[in-house]
Amino acid sequence: xxxxxxxxADVAIxxxxxxxxxxxxSLANYCNVxxxxxxxxTEGSTLYAQGGIAAVFDKKNDSIESHVEDTLDAGGGLCxxxxxxxxxxxxxxxxxxxxxxxxxxxxxFDSKGKERFxxxxxxxxxxxxxxxxxxxxGKAVQTTLISQVKLHKNITLLEQYNAIDLxxxxxxxxxxxxxxxxxxxxxxxxxxETISAKFVALATGGASKVYLYTSNPDVSSGxxxxxxxxxxxxxxxxxxxxxxxxxxxxxELQNFLIxxxxxxxxxxxxxxxxxxxxxxxxxxxxxxxxDIVARAIDFExxxxxxxxxxxxxxxxxxxxxxxxxxxIYAKCLSVGLDITKEAIPVVPAAHYTCGGVMTxxxxxxxxxxLYAVGEVAYTGLHGANRMASNSLLECIVFAHAAAKDxxxxxxxxxxxxxxxxxxxxxxxxxDEEIVIxxxxxxxxxxxxDYVGIVRSTxxxxxxxxxxxxxxxxxxxxxxxxRVSNNLLELRNLVQVAExxxxxxxxxxxxxxxxxxxxxxxxxxxxxxxxxTPERH
Numbered sequence: 001x002x003x004x005x006x007x008x009a010d011v012a013i014x015x016x017x018x019x020x021x022x023x024x025x026s027l028a029n030y031c032n033v034x035x036x037x038x039x040x041x042t043e044g045s046t047l048y049a050q051g052g053i054a055a056v057f058d059k060k061n062d063s064i065e066s067h068v069e070d071t072l073d074a075g076g077g078l079c080x081x082x083x084x085x086x087x088x089x090x091x092x093x094x095x096x097x098x099x100x101x102x103x104x105x106x107x108x109f110d111s112k113g114k115e116r117f118x119x120x121x122x123x124x125x126x127x128x129x130x131x132x133x134x135x136x137x138g139k140a141v142q143t144t145l146i147s148q149v150k151l152h153k154n155i156t157l158l159e160q161y162n163a164i165d166l167x168x169x170x171x172x173x174x175x176x177x178x179x180x181x182x183x184x185x186x187x188x189x190x191x192x193e194t195i196s197a198k199f200v201a202l203a204t205g206g207a208s209k210v211y212l213y214t215s216n217p218d219v220s221s222g223x224x225x226x227x228x229x230x231x232x233x234x235x236x237x238x239x240x241x242x243x244x245x246x247x248x249x250x251x252e253l254q255n256f257l258i259x260x261x262x263x264x265x266x267x268x269x270x271x272x273x274x275x276x277x278x279x280x281x282x283x284x285x286x287x288x289x290x291d292i293v294a295r296a297i298d299f300e301x302x303x304x305x306x307x308x309x310x311x312x313x314x315x316x317x318x319x320x321x322x323x324x325x326x327x328i329y330a331k332c333l334s335v336g337l338d339i340t341k342e343a344i345p346v347v348p349a350a351h352y353t354c355g356g357v358m359t360x361x362x363x364x365x366x367x368x369x370l371y372a373v374g375e376v377a378y379t380g381l382h383g384a385n386r387m388a389s390n391s392l393l394e395c396i397v398f399a400h401a402a403a404k405d406x407x408x409x410x411x412x413x414x415x416x417x418x419x420x421x422x423x424x425x426x427x428x429x430x431d432e433e434i435v436i437x438x439x440x441x442x443x444x445x446x447x448x449d450y451v452g453i454v455r456s457t458x459x460x461x462x463x464x465x466x467x468x469x470x471x472x473x474x475x476x477x478x479x480x481x482r483v484s485n486n487l488l489e490l491r492n493l494v495q496v497a498e499x500x501x502x503x504x505x506x507x508x509x510x511x512x513x514x515x516x517x518x519x520x521x522x523x524x525x526x527x528x529x530x531x532t533p534e535r536h
Contacts, residue, residue, distance in 0.1 A: 384512020
């Protein structure tokens, strides 16, 4: 068989962020692993994570129980306590693993001159428990893991490959509950290839590109969630999309996030006239959880007809600002904005998908041999709102759990099967790329307007109607033309948009990140929103 067309692995991992690379490194001493990366290895959400990773390192003043309680509080009554406790309990060991890999977390000296980790604090946390590498923690984690992965002889890296669909045993006339591999689009060769594996793991990140304003890179198009749904996996809590309160509002620097740690270190949110407004919304002011801060900003912008609000740390010492926020300082300075002297224009932006593919504490999905780790997964950790710096933590904790589970089964797993070839005998090349671009823009615009920070039943109904029209259009397009990267991403985003809308329509209350003007109150006994696909 032509090796360009068919790849075989013990474990195939889709995604090359913190979750995918941690899983690969945890497995590679015992089996061969293939990592599929849609763009360059660096190009995922992990690289852009600024804040840090939460774990209890100050045992004198902090505790695992306190981390658990803070997470439960931020999650608005919808977290799975067991999942939260499991994550917080494993946090220290997982951070130690990252330190052992070589991640350079910031250090400081205590009053006795002894070196220790510098811990910062972010919204929702009652103690300083965030390990960080200045304001570019994700970059430090990602570059360290990439360097380790590249050194490992058992890891094969397929860059510029876009996963299309999972292949289950339904393709060979069986029940469709067992994942055999996947179809992937080789961007460089412009060909569809197959990968068969004993185990497949989704580590594809979230779906925030479904919204007009987002802090996420272009690759965050919900691919893993859409593929898992099409293959037959349940998804949960898709209505809870977190909007980061403070994304830079500037035409030359779109998608640039201003870390929550800046508010943790004393920055103020201000109206265009320079007055502070957070005390009107929450007694914790700037340190309230993200959903409250994002709604407050959205409310003030709509009330005033303003394009943005302002985040001001200029009252702090210049050296302090530059030392703690060097990346933000340099980035803003590159467009003529000196954050040591002036306030930063900010808007909320879609930032994190709190729901996802349902898994157990081993990262296992409904389908045999299929795992999901990181933002693509719903573990029960985040509930109705993710607390700051729990996301990279979830990636590492559940990557280790999934690796352990896979390694306990791999010896007895059957060899990978030969998979059916991709059939493109009846399709032609498209000369209508403009259709895809137009649909992409339309989707992101109506999702922002109708399924954004504040929702209503009427807005959701309108959004669902638009999504169904788009789905029909894309289905016709997909059936007749050869695949392209933009078509694959649009197909996945429209699928995920439908899941978000249907989940939001099911929740007849306002809780956490889901706020609807038709049901402003909270229900007494909330449960996760679970959607189950029809298995044909």
